[in-house]
Amino acid sequence: MNKPVDTPKKKFHTSPLKLNLRTKTILIIVLTASMLVAIVINSLFIDVSTITTNFSSINLPPSFEHLFGTDWMGRDMFTRTLKGLGLSIMIGALASIISTVVAVILGLSSGMNKYLDSFVSWLVDLFSSIPHLLLIILISISLGGGVIGVIVGVGVSHWTTLTRVIRAEIKQINTSEYVHLSKNFGKSKWWIAKKHILPLILTQVVLGVILVFPHAIMHEASVTFLGFGLSPHEPAIGIILSESMKYLATGVWWLAFFPGVSLLIIVLLFDLVGDNLQKILDPTNAHE
Amino acid sequence: MIESENMKNKNMKSENLESRNITVTEKSEESKELLSVSNISISFLQYTKGLRKNLLKVISDLTLSVSSGEIVAILGSSGSGKSLLAHAILGILPNNADLTGEMTFEGKELDQKFKEKLRGKEIALIPQSVNFLDPLMKVADQVIGETVDEEDKKAKKAHQREVFEKYGLDEKVDDLYPFQLSGGMARRVLVSTALLQNPKLVIADEPTPGLDDVAIQETLNNIKQMAAEDRGVLLITHDINAALKVADKIAIFYSGYVIEIANVEDFTDDGENLIHPYTRALYKALPQNGFNLYKGHQPFHGELPEGCVYSDRCDQNTDSCMKINPDLREIEGKKVRCHRGHRKYSR
Amino acid sequence: MFNYRKVAIFLGHKIVRLIILLVAVAIISFVLVDMSPVDPVRAYIGEMAVSGEHIAKLQEYWGVGQPMWEKALHWVWSMLHGDFGTSLIYRIPVIDVISERFTASLVLMFTSWVISGVLGFTLGTLAGMYRGSWIDKFVKGYCYVLLSAPTFWIALLLLMVFSVYLGWFPTGLGVPAGVLAENATFWDWLTRLILPATALSILCVAQIAMFTRDKLNNIMSSDFILFAKARSEKGWGLIKRHGIRNILIPAITLQFLSFSEIFGGAVLVEQVFSYPGIGQAAVAAGLRSDVPLLLGIVLFSTIFVFCGNTIADIIYKFVDPRIRESESNE
Ligand SMILES: Nc1ncnc2c1ncn2[C@@H]1O[C@H](COP(=O)(O)OP(=O)(O)O)[C@@H](O)[C@H]1O
Ligand code: SF4
Ligand SMILES: [Mg+2]
Numbered sequence: 001m002n003k004p005v006d007t008p009k010k011k012f013h014t015s016p017l018k019l020n021l022r023t024k025t026i027l028i029i030v031l032t033a034s035m036l037v038a039i040v041i042n043s044l045f046i047d048v049s050t051i052t053t054n055f056s057s058i059n060l061p062p063s064f065e066h067l068f069g070t071d072w073m074g075r076d077m078f079t080r081t082l083k084g085l086g087l088s089i090m091i092g093a094l095a096s097i098i099s100t101v102v103a104v105i106l107g108l109s110s111g112m113n114k115y116l117d118s119f120v121s122w123l124v125d126l127f128s129s130i131p132h133l134l135l136i137i138l139i140s141i142s143l144g145g146g147v148i149g150v151i152v153g154v155g156v157s158h159w160t161t162l163t164r165v166i167r168a169e170i171k172q173i174n175t176s177e178y179v180h181l182s183k184n185f186g187k188s189k190w191w192i193a194k195k196h197i198l199p200l201i202l203t204q205v206v207l208g209v210i211l212v213f214p215h216a217i218m219h220e221a222s223v224t225f226l227g228f229g230l231s232p233h234e235p236a237i238g239i240i241l242s243e244s245m246k247y248l249a250t251g252v253w254w255l256a257f258f259p260g261v262s263l264l265i266i267v268l269l270f271d272l273v274g275d276n277l278q279k280i281l282d283p284t285n286a287h288e
Numbered sequence: 289m290i291e292s293e294n295m296k297n298k299n300m301k302s303e304n305l306e307s308r309n310i311t312v313t314e315k316s317e318e319s320k321e322l323l324s325v326s327n328i329s330i331s332f333l334q335y336t337k338g339l340r341k342n343l344l345k346v347i348s349d350l351t352l353s354v355s356s357g358e359i360v361a362i363l364g365s366s367g368s369g370k371s372l373l374a375h376a377i378l379g380i381l382p383n384n385a386d387l388t389g390e391m392t393f394e395g396k397e398l399d400q401k402f403k404e405k406l407r408g409k410e411i412a413l414i415p416q417s418v419n420f421l422d423p424l425m426k427v428a429d430q431v432i433g434e435t436v437d438e439e440d441k442k443a444k445k446a447h448q449r450e451v452f453e454k455y456g457l458d459e460k461v462d463d464l465y466p467f468q469l470s471g472g473m474a475r476r477v478l479v480s481t482a483l484l485q486n487p488k489l490v491i492a493d494e495p496t497p498g499l500d501d502v503a504i505q506e507t508l509n510n511i512k513q514m515a516a517e518d519r520g521v522l523l524i525t526h527d528i529n530a531a532l533k534v535a536d537k538i539a540i541f542y543s544g545y546v547i548e549i550a551n552v553e554d555f556t557d558d559g560e561n562l563i564h565p566y567t568r569a570l571y572k573a574l575p576q577n578g579f580n581l582y583k584g585h586q587p588f589h590g591e592l593p594e595g596c597v598y599s600d601r602c603d604q605n606t607d608s609c610m611k612i613n614p615d616l617r618e619i620e621g622k623k624v625r626c627h628r629g630h631r632k633y634s635r
Numbered sequence: 636m637f638n639y640r641k642v643a644i645f646l647g648h649k650i651v652r653l654i655i656l657l658v659a660v661a662i663i664s665f666v667l668v669d670m671s672p673v674d675p676v677r678a679y680i681g682e683m684a685v686s687g688e689h690i691a692k693l694q695e696y697w698g699v700g701q702p703m704w705e706k707a708l709h710w711v712w713s714m715l716h717g718d719f720g721t722s723l724i725y726r727i728p729v730i731d732v733i734s735e736r737f738t739a740s741l742v743l744m745f746t747s748w749v750i751s752g753v754l755g756f757t758l759g760t761l762a763g764m765y766r767g768s769w770i771d772k773f774v775k776g777y778c779y780v781l782l783s784a785p786t787f788w789i790a791l792l793l794l795m796v797f798s799v800y801l802g803w804f805p806t807g808l809g810v811p812a813g814v815l816a817e818n819a820t821f822w823d824w825l826t827r828l829i830l831p832a833t834a835l836s837i838l839c840v841a842q843i844a845m846f847t848r849d850k851l852n853n854i855m856s857s858d859f860i861l862f863a864k865a866r867s868e869k870g871w872g873l874i875k876r877h878g879i880r881n882i883l884i885p886a887i888t889l890q891f892l893s894f895s896e897i898f899g900g901a902v903l904v905e906q907v908f909s910y911p912g913i914g915q916a917a918v919a920a921g922l923r924s925d926v927p928l929l930l931g932i933v934l935f936s937t938i939f940v941f942c943g944n945t946i947a948d949i950i951y952k953f954v955d956p957r958i959r960e961s962e963s964n965e
Contacts, residue, residue, distance in 0.1 A: 021335065022335075022340060125656070126659055126660070126663075129656060129940045129941050129944065130660055130933065131902075131940060132896075134898075137917070137918075139667060141667070141668060141673060141924075142666075142667035142668060142671045143670075144673055145673070222785060222787060225785075225787050225903070228921060244791070245907070248794065248795055253799075257795075260785065260788035260791065260792070264780065264788070267783035267785075271783055281337070378864075380864050380865055383856070404869070407866070408865060408867025408868075409867060412866075413862065415861075419858045420858045421859055422863065422880065423859070423881070424884075424955070424956065425876070425877070430863070431866075433867070433868055434868060467957050
């Protein structure tokens with residue numbers, strides 16, 4: 001009786017229909033992720049040879065039969081776009097993994113000693129002072145263009161941000177109590193890194209991959225659009241859009257519109273996954 | 289009864305006031321209740337890893353009042369939510385905070401709108417640290433506040449200079465950025481901001497830490513002077529000595545609860561007039577009273593026991609203490625939250 | 636106000652850094668280009684039918700088969716000469732191509748930089764001020780979408796709407812047929828500039844607006860804002876006196892740090908609108924293996940980005956009173 005009543009907090013009452021933030025966030029992540037996976041799987045099953053040229057149905061505007069219309073060779077733009085998106089996502093994935101691996105290696109080694117640390121921060125400076133796009137072009141040229149060129153180019157130009165984050169994180173961990181203790185017990189640096197540092201930066205790494213992804217996809221499309229990436233035979237979004245430029249003047253707007261919108265949506269979906277994942281893993285800013 | 293005691297107290301204290309520019313003027317009118325806070329609770333909606341929702345209750349069921357000319361100290365360890373109480377009174381709680389309970393100011397209900405009208409005018413805050421000053425603005429410019437035209441600016445500037453002068457801040461200080469102020473100077477600036485207007489109630493949030501003895505004394509004198517000018521003062525502190533030096537009443541904070549509101553005279557001799565076991569332990573821990581350190585720590589917000597919050601450390605707890613959280617009840621003109629106290633005194 | 640000696644020392648340091656940086660960039664890009672398996676002659680000829688004799692001549696011209704160090708020496712020599720070699724596709728000194736093209740690009744980038752800076756800051760401030768209102772939602776939505784949109788696609792859309800559909804601008808925005816570049820009027824320049832500058836601004840607005848909004852939200856929940864409120868400041872006055880004052884320096888700094896991105900954006904936008912700038916030249920040089928030109932562009936764009944970063948550094952170090960003070964006490 002004497003216990004003070006916990007007055008219900010009006011402000012925080014949620015209606016039964018409104019999901020709580022945790023459920024909502026997880027739901028968004030799961031839905032978006034499965035959508036992306038579905039696109040990749042779908043595109044894997046599209047055989048490029050089935051995107052047939054059909055001169056009886058060239059330059060058709062969007063219809064139920066051809067959702068995104070057809071191009072000047074009568075190819076179905078929806079199928080081409082889907083295939084291109086799948087390609088973009090896979091390239092993006094590989095590139096983000098490369099950049100994350102680079103970032104982790106450099107970030108960890110910067111924690112090893114002072115010289116390595118200043119070398120790494122110099123490298124970061126170096127790579128962030130060449131415009132990304134030029135760097136990707138250079139790397140792509142040096143590898144003779146093609147898929148490998150783009151993947152490596154995008155991967156190698158996107159590690160700097162994550163490296164900075166990991167470096168800062170390690171600095172913080174290194175000054176903490178238990179790392180000092182371990183040092184006093186004569187543990188090797190690698191042991192400390194494996195035991196204490198890696199688990200803590202794992203969150204950053206997972207987030208890093210996801211957050212680099214959208215940039216990777218967009219850069220891939222850009223370089224390909226400029227003509228440095230994939231060969232013109234591959235149905236990459238960049239290729240489709242650069243081809244569409246030749247036909248713009250004839251008013252076939254759907255050639256440029258739909259593939260671009262699809263790419264935009266994919267990038268947005270990745271952003272959504274990234275943001276929500278960040279919220280779950282690091283909820284300091286979750287209220288709003 | 290309490291009032292007359294207060295008066296006596298004040299006379300006694302005014303004798304050892306330092307004389308620098310400040311003369312204590314005798315209180316003229318009958319003191320009246322300014323601020324009354326009843327049963328307020330403050331909680332935070334928080335998200336922990338994995339976005340699990342967590343309602344963190346920082347202040348529970350707090351009741352308190354301040355009259356004009358009176359200094360009420362709130363004594364609590366750091367992190368116990370004292371600043372939040374101050375912010376709640378001024379209506380500047382963070383967005384994710386939830387406030388329940390009632391407050392009145394001069395008898396009128398103190399809702400958000402009324403708070404916004406009063407703050408900076410009738411109610412002034414002396415903030416906890418120099419971080420409460422805009423780091424990119426010169427001190428004088430920011431304490432003057434917004435001005436409508438040159439004339440207004442001149443008048444406000446002159447007034448600011450006058451107040452600063454009173455606190456021994458010369459003209460050079462006006463053009464300093466907050467980070468350039470020394471600890472003592474910063475404190476004087478913060479204290480002086482309260483008197484740029486003519487507030488009825490001053491809330492001083494931890495005005496003493498980081499200062500040397502002379503500066504502490506000076507700050508406390510300033511606060512006493514404010515009360516002597518018939519303002520009510522809510523002194524927030526974790527320094528029991530500071531509280532004992534100037535306050536009329538001391539409210540003891542423990543794990544978000546006010547467990548006792550004692551009169552300062554109760555903190556004498558053996559402390560036998562202190563009712564709550566925690567207040568006594570606190571008093572006994574003072575160096576001049578034998579330095580009897582007490583064991584354990586306050587339960588953190590969010591892991592409070594079911595019964596009395598002090599039950600795990602109390603040497604007088606009973607079964608009912610473990611089950612039922614005592615209410616804050618009035619006993620002999622004081623307010624206490626303890627079953628033992630209730631039993632002992634209500635007979 | 637400023638301590639000139641300190642600024643001089645600072646700039647001296649920066650120049651040394653820049654030189655080291657340029658050497659590193661030169662080495663890296665030279666090695667990268669030299670590694671390329673692409674046959675420069677083939678890349679240059681493209682689809683043209685050319686006799687074997689001609690090819691041999693071209694190969695000599697391109698330096699195919701020369702050892703790497705010889706080529707490197709050659710390049711360094713040309714740099715010391717100040718002409719950075721001869722552009723293979725334009726057949727004039729690289730430095731001339733770059734100075735003409737960079738000027739055109741600077742006009743484009745500067746216009747968009749200013750517009751996006753002002754617009755982005757305003758939108759971000761409004762969004763931060765009226766947090767949760769429709770304007771906040773609009774700005775947030777705009778930023779989210781545009782930060783996810785490929786630059787060149789936005790440019791394509793603009794081209795489609797304003798040139799093809801509305802016909803307000805010519806589709807190819809190069810020099811109008813029959814008019815020499817020197818004879819193009821100011822008006823010609825302007826019509827050529829509007830669409831690319833719009834495209835580039837639209838994109839750059841997103842970043843700065845988002846940043847301003849988040850920063851303002853952060854600042855508005857800081858202690859000194861609480862105290863300002865407690866002293867009865869409120870509304871626009873509060874935002875102006877304490878909010879904007881505290882986000883202005885970070886926002887300007889960010890805007891200077893975005894030189895790299897705006898350069899990348901310019902490359903794409905120039906490509907879409909056939910705007911005769913440095914980006915277009917870079918793409919042409921890359922696609923057709925004009926190594927001297929490509930290397931020259933890389934070096935100069937590095938300087939460009941470096942300047943932005945340095946200015947950002949200067950603002951950060953010498954404008955913020957807190958840091959200004961602590962530096963001089965060292
Ligand atoms: N925005 C917030 N969100 C969640 N918890 C908060 C927030 N602000 C303060 N708190 C909690 O309130 C407690 C009390 O803070 P404060 O009033 O500053 O204590 P005191 O002034 O007594 O040192 C802190 O321990 C902190 O956990
Ligand atoms: S209520 Fe019980 S446990 Fe709590 S302080 Fe009083 S006697 Fe101790
Ligand atoms: Mg506090």
